[in-house]
Amino acid sequence: MEESSYEYFDVCIVGASIAGNYLSFLLSTSNLRIVVLEDHREIGLPFQCAGIISQKLSQLIKLPKGIVLNQVITAKIVSSSGKFIKLSGDEHPYIVDRVALDRLYYDKNQRNTKVTYYLGEKYKSFEYQIDNDKKYVLIETSKRKIKSNLLVGCDGPLSSVGKQLKVKNDVLYATQIRIKAHFSEDEAAMYFDPQWKQLFGWIVPEGNLIFRIGIAAANNVNECFKRFLEELNIDINNKIDQQGGIIPYGIMNHIAFDNIVLLGDAAGQVKATTGGGIIMLLTAAKYASRCVNLCFKNNNFSKKAIKKYYEKPCSQTIGRELKLHYLIRLILEKFKDKDFVIFFKIIKENRIEHLITLYGDMDFPKALIIKLLRKRTVLSFVLKFLVKNPVIIFKILKLLF
Ligand SMILES: Cc1cc2nc3c(=O)[nH]c(=O)nc-3n(C[C@H](O)[C@H](O)[C@H](O)COP(=O)(O)OP(=O)(O)OC[C@H]3O[C@@H](n4cnc5c(N)ncnc54)[C@H](O)[C@@H]3O)c2cc1C
Structure with missing residues (x-):
């Protein structure tokens, strides 16, 4: 392929939903040339969300009127x-206008000439190219070819970027x-x-x-x-x-590769208890943005660097909590009606509601789980349940080791 037939961007983001738009917004102050590819012609559509998000949303982003x-x-x-x-x-979780949330950062990015959107354009594939001892990604879309230092897959649960990297949700x-x-x-x-x-x-x-x-x-x-x-x-x-x-x-995937980052649903950054992904991906996007800036600062786009600046901080924070969500899900999947009844009774009789009030967190359940397991009745219920369902113990061990 002729070099001149490629458009050059520092960062190519695939997917202009919440993850792609928010990451490009975070990067828009960095003076990098960014392109965002979106298969659909309209941002936010089709609408596919229950739109229930914890109040952490307003700590992570500035919420304008009308979104909640x-x-x-x-x-x-x-x-x-x-x-x-x-x-x-x-x-008191928010119920949001999800289409407006997706458009929030798209609209902000329109004011920045460094961010280019190609809507109605499908990402197809990438290949690596070594140029003067430096590795790049050559990206093929339905309309053009792009050369970039970094490719970010924000292309959702069936990520095509992930698929080529053998990452499957x-x-x-x-x-x-x-x-x-x-x-x-x-x-x-x-x-x-x-x-x-x-x-x-x-x-x-x-x-x-x-x-x-x-x-x-x-x-x-x-x-x-x-x-x-x-x-x-x-x-x-x-x-x-x-x-x-x-x-x-499931749990978070591998998210760091040479010159490539996965973010959001593409990265499996979704709570297995509720299917909610927005708080997780907004948190991960902040790490991703820092990682991208450090890669350019150090002129190092290797898997090792991306692992250090992105995958590791994600794993140590949301990654651990996502594992916990998955463990809770494994238990809930085996719950029979009578288990729910016993569990409801334990909560009511032991005044556990106040623990939930104090430590309950829709996104980061670790603190609550630790407090609950310190209650003898809860611990004994969970242990008895695990003994009756040893398959969960094997799955937990597999997850941990
Ligand atoms: C029914 C439903 C209810 C949900 N309810 C909640 C909820 O209440 N709370 C919550 O927090 N989360 C909820 N979620 C999850 C939440 O919607 C996702 O976590 C979030 O949308 C992930 O954002 P994303 O940007 O990573 O991916 P997506 O929103 O999936 O966006 C991916 C984008 O990439 C584009 N794309 C894909 N492939 C290509 C390609 N080859 N080329 C170009 N563009 C491409 C797509 O068109 C899309 O715009 C729900 C999900 C569903 C399906």
């Missing part, structure tokens, strides 16, 4: 037989409707059931009596959703609109 549509104060956890517990604490399939209904406006509900054991069914109040009702499962998601709506007595024909989507399931 509602806040919930109670989480209702419902077992398959309809038994439930309601929990509330200091955390296990995934869940999700479906959701928005509908006018009469549930509680300040309560988010999670419905657990063996048929959709890899996550749960949800009711999230958007505000103005509009609810986002959805489900995610590894198989038969449409069948599960039909059953879920029947249980809720909801007629799908009254929906305002319907969304689908894919959620990575």
Whole structure:
């Protein structure tokens, strides 16, 4: 390929959803030439999110008016037989306008001439090129060829960048409707059931009596959703609109390669307990931005450097918490209705709600888990449960070693 047939950018980001837009915004002050490739023509569409995000969002980014549509104060956890517990604490998660959130940093980036967006353009593949002893990535899109020092895959759960690096996410399939209904406006509900054991069914109040009702499962998601709506007595024909989507399931992947970084859903930075990825990816994007700047400062784009500046800090922070989310998920997947009933009873009888109020954190559960396991009743319940389900112990050991 002729050298002149390539456009040159310092950084090429694939995907202009929340991860790609936020990272390019963070990098926009660094004087680097950045290109963002997005397959879709419109940012934020199709809308595919329940949009429930902890209040940490406003610590991580400056939230303009209009993004937060509602806040919930109670989480209702419902077992398959309809038994439930309601929990509330200091955390009042936001319900956000996800399309507006995706557009927030895209709009800001439009004011910066160093950031170029190519919309309606698909990333296809990359190859390495050595030029004057320096390694570059040559990127092929549906419309052009790009040469870059760094390629960042923010291209979601089925990442094409990741695929070429042999990084693959296990995934869940999700479906959701928005509908006018009469549930509680300040309560988010999670419905657990063996048929959709890899996550749960949800009711999230958007505000103005509009609810986002959805489900995610590894198989038969449409069948599960039909059953879920029947249980809720909801007629799908009254929906305002319907969304689908894919959620990575597991723990964080390898995210550092020579001249290449993976971020967001592409990196598996998603909580296995809830399918939520936004707090994790915003946290990781800050490490990624620092890493990119250090790579340029040191003129070193090797896997070793990217591991040191990006993968290691991610692993030591969100990576550990994501493992914990996955361990909790492994346990929840084996929960039978009677286990939920016993667990609800333990929480109520031992006044564990106050621990949840003090230490409960939707994103970083470590502190709460440690406090809970110090309660004899909880520890004995978990140990008995693990003895009855030794397969979980093997999975935990595999994860740790
Ligand atoms: C139904 C559903 C509900 C969810 N609810 C919540 C929630 O309540 N709270 C929460 O925190 N998280 C939630 N999530 C997860 C959250 O939406 C993701 O973690 C988040 O969107 C990940 O952002 P991202 O930028 O990494 O990837 P994505 O949002 O998946 O964006 C990837 C982008 O890359 C583009 N792209 C892909 N391939 C290419 C290519 N080859 N070339 C060019 N562009 C490409 C895509 O078009 C897309 O714009 C939910 C997810 C789903 C599916």
